[in-house]
Amino acid sequence: MDLTASRPASLSEEQWRTRAAAHEARVDALVGEHLARRQAGVKHPVHDFLFTYYSFRPAQLRRWSPGWGVRLEGGADLEPGADLLESRAPLVESTRRLLAATAGRPAHYGCFGLHEWAMVYRLDETRTRHASHPLRLGPEGTDRVVESHRIACSHFDAFRFFTEPARPLNTLAPTSADRVEFEQPACLHAGMDLYKHAFRVAPLVPSELVADCFELARDIRVLDMRASPYDLAPLGYEPVRIETPSGKQEYAEAQRGFAERGQVLRAELLVVCERLLAAVAGAAV
Template identity: 40%
Template sequence: MRRCAAVLAMLRAAAIVPRTRWQPQAERHLARVTKLLGAAPDVAAARSRDDPLLNFVFTYYGSDLGAAANLGRWCPPVGVAIEASQDDRERLWRGIESSGSYDPRKLPKKRLAALERGRAALAATRKRPPIWHCYGLHEWAMLYRPDGAPQPHKHQSLPLRVDQATINRVVEADEIKCTHFDAFRFFAPEATDKNRHALTRQTQLDHEQPACVHANMDLLRYALRLAPFVDASLIGDALDVALQARDLDIRASPYLLAGAVPVEVETTAGRKEYVRRQAAVHDAAAPVRDRLLAAYDDFFLAHALVPDARAEEAKLVV
């Protein structure tokens, strides 16, 4: 009862944020996203097909993003109402109410279940110690082709910087230590039994860990999945981390990224360089993961307590 009354008091005290305050934030968000992508979201999406640093944003995370323009749209934290008119809607995420806020109670059960899974993944990743010796070899395992095996599928439209013999040697030289199922599931069939972990979707949360570049890319997925019930600045932060992680991911792969110096994980010096850069991505991702978890908790609290607060208000009026 006390907690519900406190939430009710907070709701009564909250003021609608005037347009003069939120519009500059929306403009800064769009400018930041445009700078990170190198172009406005729509333009970047059109260019992304052959760009390995962008294609995962608009393709791999496309189902969570929806329209490309959404990446540049603004939204306030959950429970914050803003002054907005019909003319403002093009710069805002869809679904804003006439009251100037987004209603968390209107989400379908399927979407709520996806948010629950997302929060569980974030929490599981945060609590596990980082693993520094995977060296990004998941991309190598995807291209593994021992003698007699069929030609492996290339997941990027890029030339290779090493030959097939080198790829095979790297994969066969040591146990692979991939912990991320959505990378493992693209391994060449002949490489799956070379991984330390037999990963499955059902056991995904048992292995996620915060040094994994794919786990840190997925911060963007979980930020987009929570929108519009998350501060847009957090979407920008997640995009920034995801691009840093993807840059390391592709540099450490057997692919040749034009204009970029590779991280040659087939060498001892390259592996040391990978760990150094991996640690930098980990350090950038950690506070974003913490803030995302807090945003998820704020959402579920609002979803659970706002109806109760209104019911409590009705009782007080009576």
């Protein structure tokens, strides 16, 4: 396949070096505190998730790429190669299908972050994921919140961490094989996973877009844990008390804002995926 014919855009050396430097500075600001904590051996219940659950390392996030279809004067070694595009085509197609399905589905705002509560349901506090941080309502109070709400988690990578007693309480049963049928644009985890979808296709995706998705994931994660059953107030995270009417309203309003931001980035990723697939299809003709 000749995939080089579809690469008309170009950047002068000054242009791309300016973009690369700006991207590196932006990422340094985003990950600096994490790197300092890691060097000091300090764990963080909110932000470590972005570097443990997601497999993209800070150095990888910092590495700039123009994405597919851009020639760099004096920087050909930074241009993603045709072989990479061809090998990633199946991943790009599966990503495109998931993004399109999620974007076209109605947004639902009634989950209230109960997935985090279901992950500790009927669990001894010493066995929770963040055992060094107490449950805000204690084990019994946490269990009552779970039992008194309708749980409708649509995201498999949240549902799979439910405790065994909590799994039957979910009104849905998502699996790893049917994400396209379940994921919806207001889901916090679907919003955070835009970062995963972007970096898995990198460096075919412009690095600025990957960083945009990382920043969204970082902001969503804060809400995710503020609405969780853990007491993180000593770390400066005041709780969103989703067990109360006012807390539910606060959560849904924030969720709506993240859904809107996510849909914009989802649309940008879709455009990139479709352009990549068009390049592959055009080269095959």
